[in-house]
Structures are given as C-alpha cells and as structure tokens.
Amino acid sequence: MTTIDLAPDIRTARLRLRRPELADAPAIAKLASDYAVAGNTTRMPYPYGQDDARAYISQARALNPREQNTFVVEHKDAGVIGALGFHRNRSASLELGYWLGRPYWGKGLATEAVDGSLRWAKTVWERRLIYSGHFADNEASGRVLIKTGFLYTGEVQRRFSRARGAEAATRMMVWIA
Numbered sequence: 001m002t003t004i005d006l007a008p009d010i011r012t013a014r015l016r017l018r019r020p021e022l023a024d025a026p027a028i029a030k031l032a033s034d035y036a037v038a039g040n041t042t043r044m045p046y047p048y049g050q051d052d053a054r055a056y057i058s059q060a061r062a063l064n065p066r067e068q069n070t071f072v073v074e075h076k077d078a079g080v081i082g083a084l085g086f087h088r089n090r091s092a093s094l095e096l097g098y099w100l101g102r103p104y105w106g107k108g109l110a111t112e113a114v115d116g117s118l119r120w121a122k123t124v125w126e127r128r129l130i131y132s133g134h135f136a137d138n139e140a141s142g143r144v145l146i147k148t149g150f151l152y153t154g155e156v157q158r159r160f161s162r163a164r165g166a167e168a169a170t171r172m173m174v175w176i177a
Contacts, residue, residue, distance in 0.1 A: 008069065008124065012116040015109065017071035017084060020060050024072050025053035027080035031101030038163035040138045041099055046163035060085070069125070073100065073113045084113055086121065089131065096132040096175075098144075105140070114148045118175060128177040133157065136169040150175045 010017035020028075032038055032048040045052055060070035070085035082100035089095040096117070100110050121127040132150055134141035150173035159170040 008065070008071075008120065010071065010116050010120045012112050014076055015113055015116065016074045016076070017113060017117060017120075018074060020057045020070060020072045020083070022054065022057055024080050025050055025057060028056065028072070028083065029053040031080070031082065032099070034102050035163060036102055037099055039161060040135060040141065041097065041163065042159050042161055043097075044099070044163050048163075056083075068094075071117065073098075073109070075104070075109065078104070081109065082113070084117055086117075086127075086130065094127060094130050096130050110141075110144045111147045114144055118148055118177075122177040130175045131172065132175070133159070133170040133172045135159075135161070136171055142171060142173075145173050145175075148175070 008017075008019070029048060029050045029052065032044055032053065033046075035046050038044040038046040038048050063070060068085070068087050070087075071083065072080050073082040073084055075081045081104045082098065084096070084098040086094055086096055096114070098110060098114060100113070104110075118130070121130060132145055134145065136156070153172045153174050155172040157170045157172055158167040160167050
C-alpha cells in the first residue's frame with residue numbers, strides 16, 4: 001500500500017491544490033458569500049461568513065486523508081480561488097465536489113483543478129472510481145466534469161442545497177480510471 005501524504009500538494013500549470021489553513025478563511029468567506037457560488041453546492045450555507053469558513057477549514061483538517069481529502073484551490077497570481085474535495089457520500093462511495101469564486105469562472109480553472117485532482121487520485125491516492133454530480137440547472141459544472149472524464153450514469157437524484165434551502169435535481173456522473 002502506498003503511503004499517503006498527510007498534506008498533499010497538487011500542482012498544475014496555473015494552480016496549486018493544498019490543505020486548507022485557517023489563514024485561508026477570509027478569502028474563502030469572501031468568495032463563498034456569493035449566492036451564485038453557494039447556491040450551486042449542497043453543503044454551503046448562504047449567507048456564508050468567516051465563522052462558516054473557519055468551521056469548514058477545521059472539518060477539512062480533521063479528515064482522515066486515507067479516506068477523504070479537501071483542498072483549497074490556489075491560483076499562482078490570485079491566491080485562493082475556491083475549494084475541491086473528495087468525500088464519502090450516503091452510500092459510502094467516494095464523491096468529488098468543487099467550487100470556484102465567480103471571478104474565476106469561464107477561464108478553464110475548474111477543469112484544470114478537477115483534472116489535476118483526478119490525476120493525483122489515480123496515481124498517488126490509488127483511487128479508480130469516483131462519483132460526482134451537478135445540479136441540473138448548472139450546466140457549466142457538467143461540462144467541467146465531462147472534460148475531465150466523467151460520464152453520466154443516467155441517474156438523477158434530489159439533493160438538498162443548504163444555500164437554496166431546497167432540493168434540486170442532481171445529474172449523477174462517474175469517473176473510472
């Protein structure tokens with residue numbers, strides 16, 4: 001079995017994915033306080049403040065990195081621009097989730113972050129099967145997942161979004177290494 005780095009550091013052409021630090025809380029809170037960001041996630045509340053960011057970071061740092069991992073997405077020029085994580089879902093399958101602040105949408109950065117994380121998951125973390133999903137009204141997220149090798153399963157789940165305060169149709173996808 002491969003030894004898992006307890007603080008993995010993934011690098012791509014423009015990005016670094018690393019373990020979140022408490023110093024990241026102001027940047028995370030600023031970006032996540034946008035309803036357009038929080039409303040496309042299941043776990044983020046809206047409004048989103050400094051206490052939410054600190055709680056998120058504490059939870060991320062408490063994860064067992066052999067089972068689950070959370071990263072901040074850091075741009076080489078802009079600093080923290082979002083987050084990405086691998087978590088166990090309700091059926092104990094590994095699931096990928098991610099978000100970027102709105103100023104960083106449409107620049108290929110989400111695709112770069114997801115692709116880098118999947119390469120790491122396959123080669124270092126030795127994972128071969130990862131699920132993800134996107135709200136049906138967030139087609140951009142579906143395009144990111146398709147570009148990084150995810151395929152639609154044909155399943156649509158109703159997932160609760162804390163920010164929306166309601167369930168949303170979620171198109172499920174799978175990545176197989």
